[in-house]
Structure formats: C-alpha cells, structure tokens
Amino acid sequence: MMTDDRRPVLETRLRDAFAAKAETVTDKLLAANRAGGAPALSTMNSGRLRRGTLGAVLAAAAVVVLVAGGGAAVINASRHRDSPATPRPTPSLHSPAPTGAVPTTAVTSHGAGSAPKSSVGPKGGPVPAGFTPYSATFVSPTDGWVLGNAPCTSAPCTSIVRTRDGGATWQGIPAPRTPIYDGQQGSGVNVLHFADPLNGWAAGDQLWATHDGGASWHQVKLAPGGQVANVETAAGTAYAMWVGPASTVVYATAPGSDRWHAVLTAPLAAAPSALVVKGRDWYLSDRDGVYHGVGANAPTRLANPCAGTSAALLAVADIAHLDAVCVLDGAAGTVRFQLYGTTDGGAHWTKAGGTHFAPSGLDVMDDNGNGVLLLAATAGSSVLQRTTNDGASFTTALTVNGASTGWSDVGFTTSTQAIAVLPGRAFYLSRDAGRTWTRMPF
Amino acid sequence: MNVRLRGAEDAVSAEDTDVDLSIDLPALYRTHRLALTRLAVLLVDDVPTAEDVVQDAFANLYRHQHRLRHAEAALSYLRAAVLNGARSTLRRRGTARRYRYLTDPPAPPPDADLQIVEEHRAVLAAVQTLPTRQREVLVLRYWSNLTEAEIATAMGISRGAVKSQASRALDKLEELLRDS
Numbered sequence: 271m272m273t274d275d276r277r278p279v280l281e282t283r284l285r286d287a288f289a290a291k292a293e294t295v296t297d298k299l300l301a302a303n304r305a306g307g308a309p310a311l312s313t314m315n316s317g318r319l320r321r322g323t324l325g326a327v328l329a330a331a332a333v334v335v336l337v338a339g340g341g342a343a344v345i346n347a348s349r350h351r352d353s354p355a356t357p358r359p360t361p362s363l364h365s366p367a368p369t370g371a372v373p374t375t376a377v378t379s380h381g382a383g384s385a386p387k388s389s390v391g392p393k394g395g396p397v398p399a400g401f402t403p404y405s406a407t408f409v410s411p412t413d414g415w416v417l418g419n420a421p422c423t424s425a426p427c428t429s430i431v432r433t434r435d436g437g438a439t440w441q442g443i444p445a446p447r448t449p450i451y452d453g454q455q456g457s458g459v460n461v462l463h464f465a466d467p468l469n470g471w472a473a474g475d476q477l478w479a480t481h482d483g484g485a486s487w488h489q490v491k492l493a494p495g496g497q498v499a500n501v502e503t504a505a506g507t508a509y510a511m512w513v514g515p516a517s518t519v520v521y522a523t524a525p526g527s528d529r530w531h532a533v534l535t536a537p538l539a540a541a542p543s544a545l546v547v548k549g550r551d552w553y554l555s556d557r558d559g560v561y562h563g564v565g566a567n568a569p570t571r572l573a574n575p576c577a578g579t580s581a582a583l584l585a586v587a588d589i590a591h592l593d594a595v596c597v598l599d600g601a602a603g604t605v606r607f608q609l610y611g612t613t614d615g616g617a618h619w620t621k622a623g624g625t626h627f628a629p630s631g632l633d634v635m636d637d638n639g640n641g642v643l644l645l646a647a648t649a650g651s652s653v654l655q656r657t658t659n660d661g662a663s664f665t666t667a668l669t670v671n672g673a674s675t676g677w678s679d680v681g682f683t684t685s686t687q688a689i690a691v692l693p694g695r696a697f698y699l700s701r702d703a704g705r706t707w708t709r710m711p712f
Numbered sequence: 713m714n715v716r717l718r719g720a721e722d723a724v725s726a727e728d729t730d731v732d733l734s735i736d737l738p739a740l741y742r743t744h745r746l747a748l749t750r751l752a753v754l755l756v757d758d759v760p761t762a763e764d765v766v767q768d769a770f771a772n773l774y775r776h777q778h779r780l781r782h783a784e785a786a787l788s789y790l791r792a793a794v795l796n797g798a799r800s801t802l803r804r805r806g807t808a809r810r811y812r813y814l815t816d817p818p819a820p821p822p823d824a825d826l827q828i829v830e831e832h833r834a835v836l837a838a839v840q841t842l843p844t845r846q847r848e849v850l851v852l853r854y855w856s857n858l859t860e861a862e863i864a865t866a867m868g869i870s871r872g873a874v875k876s877q878a879s880r881a882l883d884k885l886e887e888l889l890r891d892s
Contacts, residue, residue: 280886283835284839285854285855286832287835288855291753291832291836292751293750390742390743391743486747
C-alpha cells in the first residue's frame with residue numbers, strides 16, 4: 271500500500287501526464303483532421319447508415335449539428351479568429367475617438383459574428399449566500415463573470431457568478447477547486463479573466479483554465495514559485511504576466527489552448543507595472559522603459575515617459591494613442607502625478623494638463639477610447655478619478671472609505687460601461703462612462 | 713452501433729419521451745466537443761478514434777435527447793457515452809489483435825505524442841496497463857477533475873467502488889513506476 275505522503279507526488283505526475291497527452295488534441299488539430307479526410311460528423315455516420323437501423327437517426331443528428339451549428343469546422347476555425355483591426359485615427363486624450371471603442375483592461379474584444387454565443391457554458395445555479403467579489407471580467411456589455419468567495423462548510427469556498435444580462439441577474443457556476451489567494455500566503459487564485467464565453471482563466475500563484483464556459487476547470491502549469499499578476503486577451507491571443515522571485519515573464523497562448531510560451535523575460539528589479547493589451551499589441555512598463563510586443567514576436571523597448579521618477583501607469587486607446595501617469599512625489603498617503611499622452615505609439619510623449627493629487631496607491635488606469643480616462647487609487651480610502659478634458663482636471667467619481675486592499679479590474683467594457691472591483695468588498699458597475707457607479711448586489 | 717448508456721440512467725427515463733427539453737445540441741457540441749475529445753484520447757490513445765467516439769456520443773444524445781429528464785443531464789450523458797464508446801473501441805481492438813497476422817508491424821505512435829516529455833510518457837504507458845475501469849477512474853479524477861459522485865454517475869458504479877478502484881489504481885501505478 272502506498273504511503274499517504276507519496277500519493278500527492280503521484281497524483282501530480284498523473285495530472286501533468288494527462289494534461290500533456292490531452293493537450294495534444296487542439297481545435298486546430300481536429301479541424302485539420304476533418305480537412306485531411308478523417309471522419310467528419312456527417313460522413314462518419316452516413317457510413318453507418320448501411321449497417322444498422324439507427325443510421326437514419328444518426329445521420330439526421332449529424333445534419334442537425336452541422337447545419338444548425340453552422341458546421342463544426344466553421345465553428346472552430348472561427349472561434350478564435352482575430353478581431354478585425356478597428357481604425358482609430360483620433361488621439362485618446364488629445365481629441366475624442368469614435369464611439370464603440372474597443373475595451374481594454376479587464377475587458378476582451380472579439381470579432382462580431384465569430385465569437386461563441388453567450389448561451390454556451392453551464393446553466394448556472396443560485397448565487398452562493400454571502401458571496402464577496404475579488405475579480406471581474408466582461409466579454410460584452412451583457413456577459414460577465416465575477417470571481418469571489420462565499421462561506422461554505424467544505425473548503426475551498428471559491429465561487430464564480432455569471433451574468434448574461436449586464437448585471438441585472440447573476441447565477442452561480444463552477445469555480446476552480448482552489449482557495450482565494452491573498453497574495454502573500456497560502457495558494458490559489460484571485461484574478462479572473464474570460465476571452466470569450468468559452469475560454470477563461472483564474473490566476474493567482476496558480477493558473478486555472480476553462481474552455482467550456484466555466485463548466486469545468488483544470489490547472490495549467492507555468493513556471494513554479496511565482497504568481498500570475500494578470501491575464502489579458504485581445505485579437506485572438508491571451509497573455510499572462512507571471513512575476514517570479516527573480517524575473518517577470520509574459521506568456522502568450524491561443525485562448526483554446528493550454529500551451530503557454532514566454533514572449534518576454536525581464537529582470538524583477540525593473541519593477542514592472544501591470545500588463546496592458548490592445549489588439550495584437552501588449553505593453554509592460556518598468557522604470558527603464560516600456561516593453562511593446564506584437565503577438566508572440568520579440569518585444570521592442572519604448573522610452574519611459576516617467577524617466578527618472580517611476581514606472582509609468584499605462585492605458586492604451588489604440589496603438590498610436592497611449593496615456594501614462596507618472597508619480598512625481600508624495601507624502602502622507604497622497605501623491606502628485608502628471609498625465610502624459612502620445613500620438614505616435616510611444617515614440618514621443620507630451621504632458622497633458624497640470625499636476626494633480628491622488629491617494630498614493632495608484633492601481634489601475636483605463637481609457638475608453640472616447641475621451642474618458644479612469645484612474646483608480648487607494649490609500650485609506652479607495653477612489654476612482656476621471657478626466658474628460660485631457661487631464662486638465664480630474665473629478666472624483668467614487669470614494670469608498672475604509673478600503674485598503676486596492677482596486678482590481680478597473681476598466682471599460684464598452685465606451686460607456688465600466689467595472690471596478692474592491693477585492694473582498696464590492697463590485698461596482700457604471701453605465702455612463704464612469705461618471706456614476708452602482709454597487710452590484712449578488 | 714450498440715452504445716449502451718450505462719451511467720446516465722438517472723438522466724434518462726422511458727416515461728419522459730414526450731418532454732421537450734429544448735437542448736441546444738449545436739451549442740453543446742461547440743462547448744464540449746474539445747474537452748470530450750481530450751477525455752476520449754486519454755482512454756483510446758489516438759485522436760481519430762477519440763473523435764469517432766465523441767461523434768458517436770453526440771449522435772446518441774441527439775437520438776435520446778427527448779428522454780432526458782432535465783437538460784443539465786446532457787453533459788453527464790455525453791460523458792457516460794464517451795466512456796462506453798471508448799470501452800467498445802478497446803474491446804474491438806482486443807478482438808482485432810487476436811486475429812491480426814503476426815507479421816503486421818506495430819502502429820506508429822501519433823506524431824503528437826512526440827511533444828510529450830519522457831517522464832509523462834512513462835506515466836501514460838503505466839496507466840495504459842491498468843484495467844479499463846481503473847484507468848477511467850484516474851482519467852475522470854485527475855484530468856476531468858470530477859468528484860467521486862460525478863465519477864460514479866458517469867461510470868454507473870457506486871462511490872465506494874470509485875474510491876476502491878482509484879486506490880487500487882494508484883497503488884498499482886506506484887508499483888509500476890517504481891520498477892520502471
């Protein structure tokens with residue numbers, strides 16, 4: 271009989287081996303099999319028509335699946351098709367961009383008509399009593415998920431709730447069987463991100479994935495000993511920012527796959543900020559500059575707009591128009607900051623407005639691509655600040671007293687809808703581009 | 713085709729033949745086809761056969777959908793059908809092997825397996841030597857992350873049997889891997 275302390279090792283080996291084998295099967299491979307003459311749903315079953323009385327029924331099933339679903343090969347070939355590039359000729363901060371902008375942080379875009387329908391995924395049950403949010407993600411104005419915790423009798427008590435009507439109603443769906451990670455001790459997840467209604471990730475010092483809308487979750491291994499700080503997706507690629515003891519690594523994968531490959535390894539001493547993704551471009555800033563990558567290609571280095579002061583807090587309206595907040599100085603829980611903008615993809619930066627003050631913990635910034643910039647900060651109280659005049663002035667749109675954990679997942683889901691999460695406290699939704707906010711009940 | 717639906721009896725009722733549950737079969741196919749094919753490939757070892765098994769499962773679901781007691785049971789039904797289909801495939805392979813000419817060369821490994829590191833291959837090879845039910849329990853538990861109750865439903869056995877099969881399988885695996 272095997273001893274108990276050896277069984278976890280064997281179980282880990284089993285999980286890893288099964289994952290390695292299962293990951294050899296991909297949507298691409300299945301589509302290629304069909305294209306190469308392997309049995310397709312219709313031809314395979316029509317062959318059996320000749321052998322049994324069930325044939326007619328089976329063939330009918332095949333036709334229904336193939337026709338009503340638009341064709342299996344078509345479905346899977348298009349599931350992760352890159353979004354068409356949206357022309358964005360106008361600057362973000364310096365003049366308003368067109369409406370219907372592609373969302374950025376905490377938000378995912380996908381090509382119209384190519385994304386899986388929102389009806390996919392588990393049916394959902396009641397929201398667990400006492401649910402408290404930690405992270406939120408939307409893939410459309412209506413379809414969103416919130417990762418949280420709820421009291422339960424048998425740990426882990428990690429829960430996920432889903433909405434298909436823009437937050438009017440919520441349903442509980444399966445969550446990864448791992449605890450909420452507090453960022454310091456223990457192990458688990460505290461970040462949730464969906465690329466589309468099928469593919470999502472829960473991250474912390476572990477990374478879990480779902481490819482069936484949250485019906486089932488499985489753990490994905492990246493490098494050990496670190497933490498996945500955030501996961502972002504855009505234009506058919508998912509990116510994970512992994513922060514380890516000696517380095518920061520940006521991994522990339524296709525949303526339907528669990529094979530992640532490193533596209534950047536940077537020294538930890540560079541103190542990177544959050545990963546920002548827009549279209550096929552991703553950005554990661556540190557004190558020495560801004561890494562700018564396109565897909566899985568090797569990144570280039572842009573100048574740090576905050577040279578000599580801090581790493582820039584970035585927001586991206588489009589590949590030409592970026593915003594950066596630089597911390598100049600501060601004291602007693604308050605910082606003075608300067609907003610910068612660029613209209614040439616980061617080659618040159620110019621000041622936008624004067625200097626302003628915010629709580630010292632600047633967490634997240636996002637640009638709706640339509641002249642509105644949100645800035646989230648926490649020090650004693652948590653605030654959401656907003657500018658609509660290129661940084662000439664900032665107004666406080668929301669203040670939450672007594673919160674000290676900092677914001678997560680502050681971002682626009684459309685040009686007018688925005689979300690913000692105070693981990694362990696509350697989830698807020700705005701439907702007027704961040705001017706007013708409503709705390710969502712669960 | 714003769715795929716039994718053992719394990720999904722709780723979801724299927726002969727009395728409920730007139731109930732319209734409006735199962736969105738194309739959506740189910742889009743959502744679960746890849747995951748079920750991955751489950752199947754762990755049981756039958758090659759992708760074309762795994763695809764075949766999964767196609768059969770969906771065709772059976774279409775045929776029996778009017779007998780499901782509730783729409784949520786569709787995934788349990790599909791899972792059970794994949795398990796049964798994989799068992800049937802393995803039985804057919806066993807029969808075919810007994811009648812194969814001795815000069816037949818062994819089938820080459822799928823190219824995809826070349827991507828699997830040696831350590832994982834050793835574990836997978838050891839799993840392949842286990843009895844079918846033990847292998848199924850391990851796959852459902854450590855790949856599909858199902859609970860004991862869910863495994864019991866999928867396999868049509870008791871929770872106690874799931875526990876004992878898993879324990880025996882792990883003991884045997886430990887022994888095999890220690891000796892390899």
